[in-house]
């Protein structure tokens with residue numbers, strides 16, 4: 296099968312022929328239809344983070360496709376022919392205190408797709424039956440792919456923010472993750488503020504439900520948001536610590552900062568006095584659970600979310616990564632369409648000139 300393989304950190308990925316993987320016990324073999332490109336894939340391919348994957352490996356944790364074969368043992372209700380998503384949380388133990396309290400994303404025995412185990416930049420990927428998530432009929436695989444990480448991650452972050460219809464919520468960074476965060480925040484009924492350095496992304500955020508847009512190049516986001524009364528919650532998906540600090544500074548008293556993005560530069564300043572007097576909360580939110588992804592797909596099926604994405608061939612993986620890094624990718628999310636099928640593309644948006 297064809298796969299995009301990392302042989303060496305920071306070297307271009309090699310699109311090559313590799314053996315089709317074998318599903319082990321309680322695993323399934325999935326024939327990939329669509330696979331999204333996430334910033335994490337680039338961090339993986341570059342070996343950027345303290346815990347590194349081991350080359351050679353196949354990145355990709357937004358794979359969507361058809362179950363083609365079941366491994367031995369419990370298939371957890373899956374059957375050949377079902378469409379599933381293979382998310383970042385490839386495996387969790389199911390027995391620890393985190394797994395047993397609806398927090399399997401914190402499991403210390405977890406395996407991560409496209410990182411500790413081979414991922415979805417390939418024609419086939421193996422997933423654990425308990426952790427792949429059914430994609431409902433009516434959801435295009437090329438939409439389901441970005442929802443599998445960008446969608447579920449921001450959906451969870453909005454949940455963690457405690458946002459309600461009475462809240463004002465600021466989303467810092469409205470690209471691949473943030474354009475979904477804006478929509479999940481809007482769905483709660485909250486007043487949504489979008490902050491980004493890119494005017495085209497801000498325009499898209501407004502179409503997707505933001506009532507205020509702020510470009511820090513021309514306006515101080517802290518002052519602008521405080522002038523509105525401050526944000527009850529801020530979600531930081533940006534790639535610079537400065538944006539995280541601004542998000543914290545934009546909070547109203549009692550507000551919550553949810554950290555989602557993972558800047559390569561790992562430190563942010565946290566003013567203790569303001570945090571104490573303001574009763575502020577700072578929390579991290581990492582992807583989402585199996586059930587969170589079920590809910591994300593259900594919202595999309597109901598037509599409540601839109602995925603800004605463009606499709607490229609897996610052979611062009613290195614060009615796609617370069618375009619994501621220099622901001623020239625045509626839309627918020629790039630999807631590799633790996634095995635086109637007859638599914639009607641009902642929801643592909645006109646590119647809407649998202650990120651440019």
Ligand SMILES: [Zn+2]
Pocket residue numbers: 333334335336356383444445
């Ligand atoms: Zn991701």
Ligand SMILES: [Zn+2]
Pocket residue numbers: 387388389390391392393394399402403404
């Ligand atoms: Zn566990």
